Amino acid sequence: MKQPRGRAVLALSLALLLSLLLVFALGCLAPTPITNPTTSPAPTATAPPRNIILIGWDGAQRNHVKESLSRGELPNLKKLSSEGALVAIDIYRVTDTKAGWTQILTGYEPEVTGVFSNGRYQPIPRGYTVFERLEEFFGARDFVTAAVIGKKANLGADPGEPYYNTKNGMDVFINGLNDDEKVGSKALELLEQYKDKPFFFFIHFAEVDARGHAFGENSKEYDDTLISADGWTGNIVQKLKELNLYDKTLIYITADHGFDEGLQSHTDAPYVFLATNDPMVVRRGQRADITPTILDRFGLDLSKIEPPLDGHPLTRPYEAPRW
Numbered sequence: 001m002k003q004p005r006g007r008a009v010l011a012l013s014l015a016l017l018l019s020l021l022l023v024f025a026l027g028c029l030a031p032t033p034i035t036n037p038t039t040s041p042a043p044t045a046t047a048p049p050r051n052i053i054l055i056g057w058d059g060a061q062r063n064h065v066k067e068s069l070s071r072g073e074l075p076n077l078k079k080l081s082s083e084g085a086l087v088a089i090d091i092y093r094v095t096d097t098k099a100g101w102t103q104i105l106t107g108y109e110p111e112v113t114g115v116f117s118n119g120r121y122q123p124i125p126r127g128y129t130v131f132e133r134l135e136e137f138f139g140a141r142d143f144v145t146a147a148v149i150g151k152k153a154n155l156g157a158d159p160g161e162p163y164y165n166t167k168n169g170m171d172v173f174i175n176g177l178n179d180d181e182k183v184g185s186k187a188l189e190l191l192e193q194y195k196d197k198p199f200f201f202f203i204h205f206a207e208v209d210a211r212g213h214a215f216g217e218n219s220k221e222y223d224d225t226l227i228s229a230d231g232w233t234g235n236i237v238q239k240l241k242e243l244n245l246y247d248k249t250l251i252y253i254t255a256d257h258g259f260d261e262g263l264q265s266h267t268d269a270p271y272v273f274l275a276t277n278d279p280m281v282v283r284r285g286q287r288a289d290i291t292p293t294i295l296d297r298f299g300l301d302l303s304k305i306e307p308p309l310d311g312h313p314l315t316r317p318y319e320a321p322r323w
């Protein structure tokens with residue numbers, strides 16, 4: 001009669017073991033208690049950055065960038081977005097350079113800036129760009145704003161041109177460098193020069209757009225120039241690492257417009273992207289969302305900005321655009 005009794009004990013022990021395991025498993029599945037953000041140290045990723053760099057790949061079409069990425073041709077864009085995000089930017093207004101960078105660098109619709117397209121424009125009103133907002137917020141002495149720009153005509157600062165007012169409200173404004181190599185080298189030089197102060201840099205590579213116009217969106221030249229823009233982006237990241245600034249610097253890469261599929265134009269080219277090492281970017285958006293994202297990450301109170309920004313930070317849930 002020992003046998004059945006032994007079996008009963010065994011069965012009972014197994015049942016007990018299983019229930020213990022179940023309790024343990026349920027404990028593991030239970031949500032982690034939310035820690036109070038004011039008492040626990042914030043991860044560096046969510047803390048305000050010391051510096052931000054906005055890199056422009058003028059005329060980089062979203063689908064083409066996706067294809068280049070899938071071929072492994074843009075390792076720096078890939079690495080950067082693996083640390084943060086790669087999101088779609090859709091354009092609702094004119095898909096050209098004046099309209100594009102003005103919207104990106106101000107957060108406003110053309111009705112506010114007066115810059116509608118390459119053919120219809122005026123100087124952006126004084127104080128409305130991301131550069132001037134940051135100078136005002138941080139104080140001109142304590143903060144560096146710099147723009148290193150490949151193009152001249154559509155990112156101009158001569159009388160009547162979009163950046164005519166802006167140029168005087170920031171530390172460095174250089175345009176018309178044309179070649180990616182000149183833009184990249186100048187940017188590295190300026191990073192070295194201004195490394196001791198917090199900064200916002202806009203670094204604009206023009207060659208993707210130029211090759212697209214000359215050879216078409218599906219050309220080898222367009223491919224190659226995306227690879228070149230990615231290489232220069234990598235050089236900038238490398239420089240920040242050498243200067244011990246990478247951990248304190250957010251980088252955003254975007255384009256002012258895409259390219260008409262297979263063509264040498266961008267008449268109707270509303271599909272671009274934003275790649276970033278910023279893990280706080282949570283959604284897709286539009287060009288006017290980029291300045292609010294930068295200002296928000298630097299700690300500005302967007303509700304105090306006049307006139308109210310048309311875009312909304314990509315670090316926060318979607319809000320319908322004001323009309």
Ligand SMILES: [Zn+2]
Pocket residue numbers: 059097209210213266
């Ligand atoms: Zn163009």
